[in-house]
Amino acid sequence: EAQVTQNPRYLITVTGKKLTVTCSQNMNHEYMSWYRQDPGLGLRQIYYSMNVEVTDKGDVPEGYKVSRKEKRNFPLILESPSPNQTSLYFCASSPLGVQGSSKNIQYFGAGTRLSVL
Amino acid sequence: GDSVTQMEGPVTLSEEAFLTINCTYTATGYPSLFWYVQYPGEGLQLLLKATKADDKGSNKGFEATYRKETTSFHLEKGSVQVSDSAVYFCALTRAGGTSYGKLTFGQGTILTVHP
Numbered sequence: 001e002a003q004v005t006q007n008p009r010y011l012i013t014v015t016g017k018k019l020t021v022t023c024s025q026n027m028n029h030e031y032m033s034w035y036r037q038d039p040g041l042g043l044r045q046i047y048y049s050m051n052v053e054v055t056d057k058g059d060v061p062e063g064y065k066v067s068r069k070e071k072r073n074f075p076l077i078l079e080s081p082s083p084n085q086t087s088l089y090f091c092a093s094s095p096l097g098v099q100g101s102s103k104n105i106q107y108f109g110a111g112t113r114l115s116v117l
Numbered sequence: 118g119d120s121v122t123q124m125e126g127p128v129t130l131s132e133e134a135f136l137t138i139n140c141t142y143t144a145t146g147y148p149s150l151f152w153y154v155q156y157p158g159e160g161l162q163l164l165l166k167a168t169k170a171d172d173k174g175s176n177k178g179f180e181a182t183y184r185k186e187t188t189s190f191h192l193e194k195g196s197v198q199v200s201d202s203a204v205y206f207c208a209l210t211r212a213g214g215t216s217y218g219k220l221t222f223g224q225g226t227i228l229t230v231h232p
Contacts, residue, residue, distance in 0.1 A: 004160070031218050042121070042206060042222035043161075050218070058219060090160060094218065104149070104210065106220060108160035 002027045006091050006109035013081055014117050021076045021112050023091030030096040032074040033058070033106070034066065037088040046089075049074055050096065081116040088113050119144040121207050123223035130197055130230050138192040138226045140181075140207035148209040150174075150183050150190040151220070155204040164192075164205070197230045204228070 004025045013019055025032065033048040035058075045058030049068040063085055065077040074093075078085060092106040124139040142148065149168045153161040165174030170185035179194045190207060207223040 033218065035220075035222075040224050042224045043208075043220070044222070045219050048218060092161075092220075104218070105163050105166070106218070108153075108162070110158075110160045 002107065004091055004093055004107050004109040006089075006112050008112060009110065010113050012115045012117065015082055016080050019078050019081060019114075021078075021089060021091075021114070023074045023076065023109060024072050025074075025091075025093040025107070026072065027093060027095075027107065028071065029093040029107075030071070031106075032068070032091065032093045034064070034074070034076050035090045035092065036060065037090060037111075043090065046076070081114075083116045086114060086116050119148070119209060119211065119221040121209055121221055121223035123205075123207050123226050126225070127227035127229060130228070132199055132230055132232050133196045134230075136192070136194040136197045136201075136228070138205055138207075138228070140190045140192065140223060142188050142190065142207075142209050144188075144209055144211055144221075146211055148211045150181070151208045151210070152179070152181055152190070152192050153206040153208060153222075155206065155225075157203070161206065197228075199230045199232055202228055202230045 007022045030051045034046040035043040037043045044060050047066040049055040089112045091109040094106040120143045151166045152164040154164045155161050165176040167174040167183035173182045181190050181192045204225045206225045208220045
């Protein structure tokens with residue numbers, strides 16, 4: 001089954017304790033992305049990657065890091081989490097292709113709900 | 118920059134009622150437009166899309182038409198069901214440049230359908 005898998009689904013941590021949220025896709029997609037979802041703001045892009053070793057900032061990258069060492073994995077790293085990073089996080093993937101074509105449909109994981117105390 | 122504005126929610130309807138969720142956008146060029154749906158406890162799923170002006174996207178009884186003259190992509194369904202209760206997001210993406218692949222989302226509209 002084609003899917004994007006995030007782990008963990010729920011996480012409660014304390015300020016300053018480094019954490020990693022994993023994301024893995026089994027569709028051989030080149031493009032992967034992280035979003036955060038906050039009430040009244042919709043989803044905002046944190047980082048994206050167009051292929052292995054190619055990553056770039058989205059709209060809200062401060063306080064986050066990513067890496068893309070393998071095509072299927074795109075972990076999100078919070079080196080020193082703060083309470084303002086409490087949010088619902090989504091990983092997404094899609095194949096590269098002509099913008100707007102059916103190939104550009106992004107597939108989302110089920111989400112990771114993070115609370116930073 | 119690009120932006121998407123959705124109607125204020127939440128929206129509460131009775132089963133079989135008509136649904137409209139308004140969506141307007143601001144973007145340069147010719148964006149592609151999407152509606153995503155998020156059922157409770159799940160990730161986002163693509164509901165429908167339109168890639169050029171006057172295109173109509175449709176799926177599961179939902180429809181939306183890409184109106185470039187009014188920069189709108191309103192979601193409609195003639196008869197909602199309890200199972201349609203979810204959060205609906207309007208989104209756009211633009212071709213090329215440094216924003217490749219980025220989806221710009223509206224704030225989401227919570228829909229609750231009562232029996």
